[in-house]
Amino acid sequence: MSFSIVAGLRYRSLDTAIHRLDPRVKLLISASFLINALLFNEYFCGMGTVASIIVASQLSLLSIAKSHRSLLTTMRGAIPLIAIVYVLNSLGGWAEGIPLEEQLYRATASSARFLAFITSFSLFFLTTSPDEFGLLLFKLRVPYTYAFVFVAAVRLAPILAEEVQDIVDAQRSRGRELEGRNPIRILRGVVSIFTPLLINSLRRAYEMAEALEVKCFGASQKRTSYRELRMRRTDYAVMLVTIAFEVLVLYLRALGVLNGLP
């Protein structure tokens, strides 16, 4: 079982300029990436160009955060999906009867855009710890109970992946064939994982609820926080640059400056 596609979303604890940025700023940057990917949605209006720039800038920002390898792993894991996007787009173009070069261009641009979508939030997820994420939600006035649910879910994702691996290992050790090349046999094997995974997850949820009660979850209405998010000067500066950049992009888009570009 491989989970390489989500590798690009798993937080790694490092100390770099990007990791130190306030999560609100990182959320803004990632959101701006996503908006731009959404905005340039027409062929020959800069769709391929913008998407490629987004992916390239994600990679360079993450190389500052020393996490570009994780993103590359995600991208590698996404190859089958990208291939599907590519093939579907080529087929679509072929059905419409447009020339071959344009078909290929469309397929390439759509694949780049797809890649831009799936990578747009990796800057945020790769460099923001679940705790910071919780603080962020708290700052955004999400009630603590809900914020906690969300953070717990994020934090449990790797544990769940481990759980899947355990169940797979347990079944393999008892003679269920989950390796090899027979796809039908493997698919049947995968289905057999779901029930135990569900049961184990519910059990884990109960355990966690008990642990929370032991630690007095919800004992007082007014909850204080050990750590609070505070914007520093750098954070404000980066935020301003991001906003200015986004305004510029919106303006360029409105003027149609990129029209005619691939």
Add this chain to the structure above:
Amino acid sequence: MGENGAGKTTLLKHLNGLLKPSRGSVKVDSVDTRETTTATLARKVGLVFQNPDSMFFCTSVMEEVMYGLTMFGYSEEEARERCREVLERLDLWSLRDKSPFILSGGEKKRLTIAVVMAWSPKYLVIDEPTSGQDREGKQRLLQTIETIMGEGRSIILSTHDVEFVADLEPRVVLMSQGRVVAEGEAREILTDRALLEKASLLVPQIPSLFLELNRRCGVEVEHRLLRVEDAVCALRREVLPRLRGGVR
């Protein structure tokens, strides 16, 4: 045997191919584990996980045991027969309709062993068999292991329970920080204080007693003993007469 993180579990997971070596090779009866699947190897190498919870996925104790048996193609009748036999042997028959997850820690551990013993693999590999077991559980485990050894099958245990191993007197492989640091008879290895300290293990009580006697009373008796009966003999024959005889 070896300290936490010495690599015992990693090594054991190589034995049925759950992990494949990135360098070198692992061969089970001259079959390279990289060239076959775990499901095939499991018929021969039964691996009992350290953590029972990560081994269960069925709704009852009975089904849990039946799972491997049906996977390996036993007929319904024979599978039931074997299931009953192994559950009775490990004193779990009365719990057969319970969910494996509501069992006590010791019962869960015994069930993991029952699950694998059911199809009588040639090699039984048990990761930390004694963790969470009370005296009775250990005793039962000891008996089961001795019976299996009597049947001419091999058992490989990973543990840091020195007293448990002392009773079995097996061949011991000592690991530390991912490497094998010593290998030999239990009598040699479990009585070597320096070696055990290297792997962060305690010296079993009996050799410990003799080492202390030698140090404090200068009796210089053979300290490489693991069983109570041997210790009693040695005390009677060599230590007591000398102490009575006025040797300091």
